[in-house]
Amino acid sequence: xxxxxxxxxxxxxxxxxxxxxxxxxxxxxxxxxxxxxxxxxxxxxxxxxxxxxxxxxxxxxxxxxxxxxxxxxxxxxxxxxxxxxxxxxxxxxxxxxxxxxxxxxxxxxxxxxxxxxxxxxxxxxxxxxxxxxxxxxxxxxxxxxxxxxxxxxxxxxxxxxxxxxxxxxxxxxxxxxxxxxxxxxxxxxxxxxxxxxxxxxxxxxxxxxxxxxxxxxxxxxxxxxxxxxxxxxxxxxxxxxxxxxxxxxxxxxxxxxxxxxxxxxxxxxxxxxxxxxxxxxxxxxxxxxxxxxxxxxxxxxxxxxxxxxxxxxxxxxxxxxxxxxxxxxxxxxxxxxxxxxxxxxxxxxxxxxxxxxxxxxxxxxxxxxxxxxxxxxxxxxxxxxxxxxxxxxxxxxxxxxxxxxxxxxxxxxxxxxxxxxxxxxxxxxxxxxxxxxxxxxxxxxxxxxxxxxxxxxxxxxxxxxxxxxxx
Amino acid sequence: xxxxxxxxxxxxxxxxxxxxxxxxxxxxxxxxxxxxxxxxxxxxxxxxxxxxxxxxxxxxxxxxxxxxxxxxxxxxxxxxxxxxxxxxxxxxxxxxxxxxxxxxxxxxxxxxxxxxxxxxxxxxxxxxxxxxxxxxxxxxxxxxxxxxxxxxxxxxxxxxxxxxxxxxxxxxxxxxxxxxxxxxxxxxxxxxxxxxxxxxxxxxxxxxxxxxxxxxxxxxxxxxxxxxxxxxxxxxxxxxxxxxxxxxxxxxxxxxxxxxxxxxxxxxxxxxxxxxxxxxxxxxxxxxxxxxxxxxxxxxxxxxxxxxxxxxxxxxxxxxxxxxxxxxxxxxxxxxxxxxxxxxxxxxxxxxxxxxxxxxxxxxxxxxxxxxxxxxxxxxxxxxxxxxxxxxxxxxxxxxxxxxxxxxxxxxxxxxxxxxxxxxxxxxxxxxxxxxxxxxxxxxxxxxxxxxxxxxxxxxxxxxxxxxxxx
Numbered sequence: 001x002x003x004x005x006x007x008x009x010x011x012x013x014x015x016x017x018x019x020x021x022x023x024x025x026x027x028x029x030x031x032x033x034x035x036x037x038x039x040x041x042x043x044x045x046x047x048x049x050x051x052x053x054x055x056x057x058x059x060x061x062x063x064x065x066x067x068x069x070x071x072x073x074x075x076x077x078x079x080x081x082x083x084x085x086x087x088x089x090x091x092x093x094x095x096x097x098x099x100x101x102x103x104x105x106x107x108x109x110x111x112x113x114x115x116x117x118x119x120x121x122x123x124x125x126x127x128x129x130x131x132x133x134x135x136x137x138x139x140x141x142x143x144x145x146x147x148x149x150x151x152x153x154x155x156x157x158x159x160x161x162x163x164x165x166x167x168x169x170x171x172x173x174x175x176x177x178x179x180x181x182x183x184x185x186x187x188x189x190x191x192x193x194x195x196x197x198x199x200x201x202x203x204x205x206x207x208x209x210x211x212x213x214x215x216x217x218x219x220x221x222x223x224x225x226x227x228x229x230x231x232x233x234x235x236x237x238x239x240x241x242x243x244x245x246x247x248x249x250x251x252x253x254x255x256x257x258x259x260x261x262x263x264x265x266x267x268x269x270x271x272x273x274x275x276x277x278x279x280x281x282x283x284x285x286x287x288x289x290x291x292x293x294x295x296x297x298x299x300x301x302x303x304x305x306x307x308x309x310x311x312x313x314x315x316x317x318x319x320x321x322x323x324x325x326x327x328x329x330x331x332x333x334x335x336x337x338x339x340x341x342x343x344x345x346x347x348x349x350x351x352x353x354x355x356x357x358x359x360x361x362x363x364x365x366x367x368x369x370x371x372x373x374x375x376x377x378x379x380x381x382x383x384x385x386x387x388x389x390x391x392x393x394x395x396x397x398x399x400x401x402x403x404x405x406x407x408x409x410x411x412x413x414x415x416x417x418x419x420x421x422x423x424x425x426x427x428x429x430x431x432x433x434x435x436x437x438x439x440x441x442x443x444x445x446x447x448x449x450x451x452x453x454x455x456x457x458x459x460x461x462x463x464x465x466x467x468x469x470x471x
Numbered sequence: 472x473x474x475x476x477x478x479x480x481x482x483x484x485x486x487x488x489x490x491x492x493x494x495x496x497x498x499x500x501x502x503x504x505x506x507x508x509x510x511x512x513x514x515x516x517x518x519x520x521x522x523x524x525x526x527x528x529x530x531x532x533x534x535x536x537x538x539x540x541x542x543x544x545x546x547x548x549x550x551x552x553x554x555x556x557x558x559x560x561x562x563x564x565x566x567x568x569x570x571x572x573x574x575x576x577x578x579x580x581x582x583x584x585x586x587x588x589x590x591x592x593x594x595x596x597x598x599x600x601x602x603x604x605x606x607x608x609x610x611x612x613x614x615x616x617x618x619x620x621x622x623x624x625x626x627x628x629x630x631x632x633x634x635x636x637x638x639x640x641x642x643x644x645x646x647x648x649x650x651x652x653x654x655x656x657x658x659x660x661x662x663x664x665x666x667x668x669x670x671x672x673x674x675x676x677x678x679x680x681x682x683x684x685x686x687x688x689x690x691x692x693x694x695x696x697x698x699x700x701x702x703x704x705x706x707x708x709x710x711x712x713x714x715x716x717x718x719x720x721x722x723x724x725x726x727x728x729x730x731x732x733x734x735x736x737x738x739x740x741x742x743x744x745x746x747x748x749x750x751x752x753x754x755x756x757x758x759x760x761x762x763x764x765x766x767x768x769x770x771x772x773x774x775x776x777x778x779x780x781x782x783x784x785x786x787x788x789x790x791x792x793x794x795x796x797x798x799x800x801x802x803x804x805x806x807x808x809x810x811x812x813x814x815x816x817x818x819x820x821x822x823x824x825x826x827x828x829x830x831x832x833x834x835x836x837x838x839x840x841x842x843x844x845x846x847x848x849x850x851x852x853x854x855x856x857x858x859x860x861x862x863x864x865x866x867x868x869x870x871x872x873x874x875x876x877x878x879x880x881x882x883x884x885x886x887x888x889x890x891x892x893x894x895x896x897x898x899x900x901x902x903x904x905x906x907x908x909x910x911x912x913x914x915x916x917x918x919x920x921x922x923x924x925x926x927x928x929x930x931x932x933x934x935x936x937x938x939x940x941x942x
Binding site for chain 2: 105116
């Protein structure tokens with residue numbers, strides 16, 4: 001923000017781009033003009049810029065007018081439906097990484113990739129470009145990893161799979177992202193009881209202790225453009241397949257993963273249809289070959305929510321039920337065992353299904369999970385500190401059998417209630433597909449403010465017949 | 472902007488949407504959090520909001536959390552390639568009009584319409600939706616109007632056409648917009664010597680005096696969504712055909728135009744190809760029928776810049792040369808006469824070509840232009856007050872004949888030099904297509920700051936062989 005009079009003197013206009021320099025650090029920013037808050041020849045900057053340039057109050061900086069980056073033309077080119085060259089993709093990704101592109105410009109790039117799609121070659125180049133701008137981490141040999149493309153409510157298998165595999169001796173340092181279109185991501189869930197943002201050295205320490213970790217990938221700078229792009233996709237709840245594949249693989253490669261399990265849930269109300277899932281599988285397999293990764297891609301049924309809790313706190317409770325063998329949601333349990341066995345198989349273990357089940361039943365997986373949480377400065381008991389203040393029971397009159405619960409709408413409901421930012425917010429599903437409800441509650445909606453609860457109840461009422469369908 | 476602590480208390484997060492209320496006025500805004508500039512329980516708002524809510528310093532307002540508008544789902548629907556229903560288009564346009572959508576969300580809508588296109592039915596509905604949210608103005612019967620879809624550098628025929636037609640007795644109240652992708656729009660050019668933003672009553676007064684006007688349409692609120700959409704399109708220099716047709720027709724209908732001339736320049740380096748121009752013509756003709764407009768659509772050669780000056784001040788100088796019959800650029804003159812005669816023909820005038828030429832040669836058109844400028848509180852002599860401080864001559868060594876000057880790149884060059892915001896900035900073309908240059912200058916670049924001139928010169932050097940091509 002610059003004073004209107006100063007702007008006028010410099011012939012600077014709103015939305016012009018400037019380079020702000022402090023010593024040898026520099027950042028690009030977009031001009032806004034004000035009159036009042038600041039004096040002439042002063043500028044006010046965002047916290048982001050303060051941190052980046054390590055600015056102090058009243059510090060003197062250089063401000064230089066710069067022209068729009070050339071990558072805007074490349075974004076236009078993609079919007080027009082043309083293929084982008086390797087150098088062009090690198091230029092766009094570099095510009096996103098160094099803040100040369102505004103959110104509106106990134107939205108155009110995201111739309112272009114989403115609507116026009118990308119060739120395998122473009123996706124390969126996008127992956128390389130993302131690796132190129134990010135940090136690389138060496139965590140040693142034989143790194144295992146899993147990833148689900150998400151979209152299925154409550155499908156929080158990762159903490160269970162990681163715990164089982166770590167017990168079996170696999171080194172599985174799991175970095176996750178925050179929720180994109182769902183009510184919670186693995187990181188949002190882990191954060192209910194432990195820290196998720198660690199330095200590279202801290203992560204190495206956690207892995208040394210436990211063979212695993214459950215941390216936020218964003219802070220590692222593996223793919224600095226990724227969070228920016230996901231934040232923008234988030235706004236309209238889209239998830240571009242090309243961007244998805246490049247984003248996942250770039251982060252796995254940067255963290256040195258060599259053995260990778262990809263889970264693609266598909267079906268009615270999942271993120272992708274069976275056909276799209278098969279296309280994605282093909283893209284993953286083809287690209288993994290180019291990058292020399294040992295990969296297994298599984299397609300799983302994603303048409304109904306998994307588990308009972310939807311939202312960070314509620315999902316963590318489901319995970320603990322599975323790990324402690326205390327009334328576990330059966331679907332979450334079997335899905336976790338299936339995925340764990342696939343990873344164990346990739347590691348050459350014999351009878352992987354039996355091994356996974358034995359580790360879970362023995363309580364060793366829960367012990368491992370507690371170790372990881374402790375190493376991440378957390379504690380299972382932190383769960384009790386989180387309390388949703390407001391709740392609403394959705395009850396059924398008469399006798400009805402549930403035919404379908406819509407992932408997208410139940411996610412939306414949880415998001416309207418405050419997920420993923422409000423950790424204790426969410427939806428508890430009492431009755432699932434094919435279960436019978438007789439004059440009883442089928443859902444409970446939780447929120448941390450009365451207003452958000454009201455919005456969620458209103459959203460439920462408006463979408464009543466679609467969120468939960470009956471026979 | 473709200474203090475982080477207050478935000479935390481209200482469980483408000485960055486990018487949450489709030490409704491700010493002051494008495495019976497309300498506006499939707501997006502939350503950003505700060506610590507420092509403001510105290511807890513205080514908010515800071517943009518000038519836009521201050522004006523909209525008529526706020527005073529320290530005024531107490533109500534802030535309410537609201538959920539994302541439903542139209543985000545509709546934008547997603549369009550991004551996915553589906554057709555939008557009438558009610559859905561109305562909802563999006565209403566949300567843009569009442570500030571419920573952010574710039575990023577509008578960018579997604581713009582991209583969706585651009586990449587997926589719109590059916591004739593969708594364009595009709597978009598036009599209706601734009602008319603619906605805008606003001607309607609009654610300027611009486613038999614209103615004539617012209618519009619060029621633009622994209623051709625220096626093609627500033629409007630002031631000349633309007634002056635000629637007004638002399639011939641046509642009532643032609645011309646409202647224009649600012650530059651979208653070019654170096655200057657008609658409004659940017661008129662603004663070099665006169666005011667362009669008037670109230671409806673003031674415009675009626677100007678028309679009463681002169682039969683015409685050359686004003687900015689934005690201030691009339693004919694299509695309040697239009698400027699917002701154009702501002703976003705501007706960022707990546709795209710111009711969606713569906714949006715273009717709806718935007719033009721909605722404004723013409725709202726201002727009560729009944730006789731309409733549309734000029735579509737096409738060709739190499741113009742905004743559209745001949746094929747696209749023909750598609751646009753069809754859309755215009757079909758839609759005009761639905762709205763009961765008498766319309767004439769002409770396709771003109773748009774492959775080379777028109778006139779010599781590119782940029783607000785330089786284009787105004789060309790216009791005055793044509794009107795005063797003082798070394799007029801021949802192409803600007805003949806193009807203006809052609810368009811004027813088409814409008815005169817639409818008005819039923821006999822020998823329209825001869826009539827247009829006679830009016831121009833007689834000096835009556837210039838007299839009329841001066842009347843309009845005077846009525847718009849301007850003065851031709853204001854031109855001399857604008858001076859570009861910096862200039863750079865592009866010279867040719869040896870003997871070269873010009874083959875092509877690229878509209879898009881010459882526009883870009885003028886924009887890098889500061890157009891359209893810096894009125895005196897721009898490019899003067901000394902030599903045009905098929906002209907011979909012998910050790911002399913072919914272009915002069917003008918700018919109001921040294922930095923912008925440097926950027927423009929750098930841009931010229933980088934695109935040397937493409938801006939001006941030689942045989």
